Amino acid sequence: MAKLLQLLESDCTLTRDQLASMAGMTVEEVEAAIKRYEDEKIILGYQAVVDWDRTHREAVTALIEVKVTPQRGEGFDRVAERIYQYDEVESVYLMSGAFDLTVIISGRTLKEVAHFVGEKLATLEDVTGTATHFILRKYKENHLIFEKREEQEKEWIFV
Amino acid sequence: MNYDSILSERVKELRPSGIRRFFDILEEMKDAISLGVGEPDFVTPWHIRDAGIYSLEKGFTKYTSNAGMAGLRRDIASYLERRFDLKYDFATQMIVTVGGSEAIDMTMRALLNPGDEVIIPVPSFVCYAPLAQMTGAKAVLAETRVEDEFKLTPELLKSCLTPKTKLVVVPFPNNPTGGIMEKADYEALAEVLRGTGVMLLSDEIYAELTYGQHHFSPANLPELYDRTVVVNGFSKSHAMTGWRMGYVCGPAPIIKQMLKLHQFGIMSAPTTSQYAAIEAMQNGDRDIEKMRDEYDGRRRYLVEGLRRIGLPCHEPRGAFYVFPDIRGTGLSSDEFCERFLMEEKVAVISGAAFGPGGEGFVRCCYATSMKDIAEALTRLDNFLTNLKKKQGRGEA
Numbered sequence: 001m002a003k004l005l006q007l008l009e010s011d012c013t014l015t016r017d018q019l020a021s022m023a024g025m026t027v028e029e030v031e032a033a034i035k036r037y038e039d040e041k042i043i044l045g046y047q048a049v050v051d052w053d054r055t056h057r058e059a060v061t062a063l064i065e066v067k068v069t070p071q072r073g074e075g076f077d078r079v080a081e082r083i084y085q086y087d088e089v090e091s092v093y094l095m096s097g098a099f100d101l102t103v104i105i106s107g108r109t110l111k112e113v114a115h116f117v118g119e120k121l122a123t124l125e126d127v128t129g130t131a132t133h134f135i136l137r138k139y140k141e142n143h144l145i146f147e148k149r150e151e152q153e154k155e156w157i158f159v
Numbered sequence: 160m161n162y163d164s165i166l167s168e169r170v171k172e173l174r175p176s177g178i179r180r181f182f183d184i185l186e187e188m189k190d191a192i193s194l195g196v197g198e199p200d201f202v203t204p205w206h207i208r209d210a211g212i213y214s215l216e217k218g219f220t221k222y223t224s225n226a227g228m229a230g231l232r233r234d235i236a237s238y239l240e241r242r243f244d245l246k247y248d249f250a251t252q253m254i255v256t257v258g259g260s261e262a263i264d265m266t267m268r269a270l271l272n273p274g275d276e277v278i279i280p281v282p283s284f285v286c287y288a289p290l291a292q293m294t295g296a297k298a299v300l301a302e303t304r305v306e307d308e309f310k311l312t313p314e315l316l317k318s319c320l321t322p323k324t325k326l327v328v329v330p331f332p333n334n335p336t337g338g339i340m341e342k343a344d345y346e347a348l349a350e351v352l353r354g355t356g357v358m359l360l361s362d363e364i365y366a367e368l369t370y371g372q373h374h375f376s377p378a379n380l381p382e383l384y385d386r387t388v389v390v391n392g393f394s395k396s397h398a399m400t401g402w403r404m405g406y407v408c409g410p411a412p413i414i415k416q417m418l419k420l421h422q423f424g425i426m427s428a429p430t431t432s433q434y435a436a437i438e439a440m441q442n443g444d445r446d447i448e449k450m451r452d453e454y455d456g457r458r459r460y461l462v463e464g465l466r467r468i469g470l471p472c473h474e475p476r477g478a479f480y481v482f483p484d485i486r487g488t489g490l491s492s493d494e495f496c497e498r499f500l501m502e503e504k505v506a507v508i509s510g511a512a513f514g515p516g517g518e519g520f521v522r523c524c525y526a527t528s529m530k531d532i533a534e535a536l537t538r539l540d541n542f543l544t545n546l547k548k549k550q551g552r553g554e555a
Contacts, residue, residue: 007456011529018529021463022456152401156182158285158512159197159334159400 004033005042010143012046051138051146060134061090061106062113064121065099067129076100079126088116099131110134173289178512181496185506192531192538194523195506197334199398199479201453203435204446207397210438211431223430225422227255227406231433234440235406242444243366245378245389251411254421255404255428255436259364259392261421262407264290266360266388267326269417271296275325280311281514282482283330284362288514296325302516305473305484309338309516313347320351326358329377332365335513335522336482337475342375349382359387364405365478367396367447370455372476378408385410395478396447397439402432454479457525457532464536465523468543479526482510486519488546495521502545503538 004023007014020027037043052059068079076094083103084092091104103121107113113132122130138146163171185191202208226232232249239245247253256262263286271277273295279287281300288298301319303309311329327348331340352359359377366374378387392405405428407417439446458475465472465483472483485495492509500506508524510517525532 014529015533017464018460018533021460022529024459156186156195158176158178158182158508 001033004030005037008034008043049142049144053138053146058108059106060108060110060113061104061138062117063133063135064103064105064117065131065133066101066103066121066127068100068124068126069128070100071126079124082124083121086116086120088113099129169293169295173292176285176512178508181500181506181509184497184500188500188504191500191504191506192527192535193506194525194527194532194535195508196524196526197480198400198526199395199450200526200528201398201450203397203399203402204439204443206442207399207435207439207446211402211435214431214434219430219434221430223255223427223433225427226253226418227428228433228437231255231437231440232406234437238440239391239408243374243376243379245376245408247389247408248411252414253406253408254414254418255406255433256392256421257405257425257428258394258403259362259390259405260286261425262390262392262405263287263360263362265417265420266390266407266409266413267291267294267296268420269413270326270358270360270388272325274323276321276323278316278319278324278327279514280309280315280328280330280333280516282309282333282335282510282517282520283328283513284334285513287328287330291326297323299324300514300516302514303336303338304516305482305520308473308476309333309336309482310340310344311348312344313351316348316351320355320357324355324357326360327352328360328362330362332363332369332374332477334365334478335480335508335510335517336473336520337478337480338473339369339477340375340377341372342379345375345377345380345383348377349380352386353382357386359383361387361389363389363391365395366391368451368454368479369477370451370458374477388413393436393439397443398446398450399432399435399439402435403429404432404436454525457527457529460529461523461525461532461536464532465539468536468540470539470543479524481523481525482520483523484519485521488543489550490546492518492521498546499539499542503542505535505538505542 007019007022016027016030020030068076070076071078080092080101083089088105088107089103090106093102095102105113105116117130117132232253236247236249239247267290271294275296276299277291277296278299278301280303291298299319301315303311361377363376376389377383378389388407388409390407393399461481462472470483472481475481488495492511496507496509508522510520510522
């Protein structure tokens with residue numbers, strides 16, 4: 001079962017046939033397992049990893065360190081929930097160390113991101129401080145490398 | 160100059176591989192899919208590449224000892240024991256070579272005299288017979304059969320054995336058939352060889368790519384240990400084809416003689432590659448598992464796909480090749496490959512290129528992406544459907 005999830009995590013475009021052969025299952029077993037994973041939210045969704053820098057779309061991504069005051073009985077969950085509801089927010093992680101939450105947000109412009117941080121994030125009552133880092137270039141995400149690799153010169157030899 | 164009269168008779172007698180023309184066509188074809196390659200599609204794992212780079216940064220660019228760095232040989236010895244339960248003394252029973260190929264060449268040259276016979280199971284990789292012929296020995300081809308899962312059976316061995324037999328090549332897991340040999344298979348061969356002076360050259364370059372079971376070496380049998388030379392390397396197990404790293408292990412008196420050939424012909428295997436190989440031996444087991452797991456998934460998918468389309472194929476249990484039976488199409492292996500390439504732009508290799516026993520089969524390599532394998536299967540289905548239609552109309 002873990003095998004099927006690993007295969008889907010690395011490439012969710014594999015067909016049911018391919019998944020079945022590779023995981024050593026029948027197609028019916030694969031379909032049933034995927035349905036269960038989806039129902040139980042073990043599989044949350046299927047997305048493409050896009051290199052927007054190769055398109056005409058302008059996009060800015062920022063990583064924000066957020067310090068918050070935890071709430072009695074709810075810890076960090078309530079404030080995290082208030083943050084992740086915003087559409088601009090891509091990811092939210094609870095961290096160990098010098099700050100509490102990492103929030104990754106994307107916007108069209110620097111101004112848009114700054115506005116979100118200043119107006120929405122920093123003003124939440126439990127947020128005690130933020131530090132914003134703009135992402136200048138993505139090299140690798142989800143095991144995928146953004147730069148197009150050079151290929152070795154191809155010469156057919158008989159092996 | 161009349162070079163023809165100058166050149167060595169033996170080298171002139173070697174026949175070049177017949178599929179060069181096929182590759183020339185393939186090179187011109189822009190959007191062809193190839194199941195024709197014979198090497199991993201993975202890049203060497205980064206930590207191994209990094210070790211090579213680091214050695215260059217440190218300026219480790221000199222020759223090593225002839226047999227290879229002692230540290231590397233120690234690591235290889237420990238790897239062979241850890242992974243295959245093979246015990247070799249790094250100091251007297253091992254040489255680090257330029258790929259498995261040099262190891263095969265040296266084994267032949269160290270053992271064979273003119274007139275000796277070498278039994279070579281075919282279909283198999285194409286280097287054994289030419290290298291044997293260069294020593295003046297005679298290659299005796301033993302045709303393995305699909306009914307026997309392309310194993311070298313004791314009956315087949317017996318039928319080829321003569322008083323002149325010096326060496327038997329055992330190339331398993333096998334390129335191109337994917338066939339393997341198990342413990343019982345070697346026990347049966349041991350019985351045939353008992354009382355003879357015949358040696359075995361076990362080419363185990365695909366040993367790590369054995370699926371669903373552990374690789375078994377003839378040298379695992381105490382009875383065969385003293386008459387076996389084991390050839391292995393890093394090309395297939397660690398995706399290191401271009402580094403040219405192999406090794407040969409065997410009885411000390413043979414290795415001692417071989418070291419002279421290696422010393423005079425090669426000096427020492429590439430130093431950068433040896434440093435990378437140390438990293439591969441010390442920290443590379445997980446890479447092997449990961450790549451084998453990936454190949455195994457593709458293997459099952461390709462075998463199931465071929466059978467679904469209607470090409471029978473035996474279950475390949477090693478290497479990264481499937482060897483389907485195309486006799487039902489009415490085409491020869493060469494015709495099949497050429498027409499499949501021209502009509503559907505997919506390259507597979509004619510079984511006939513691997514020796515007489517390969518006629519009627521083609522080699523499909525699954526060291527390529529799932530996407531390409533899936534597309535190749537779709538095109539193969541098309542090809543066979545069209546072929547049937549044409550044959551029905553009497554056009555093909």
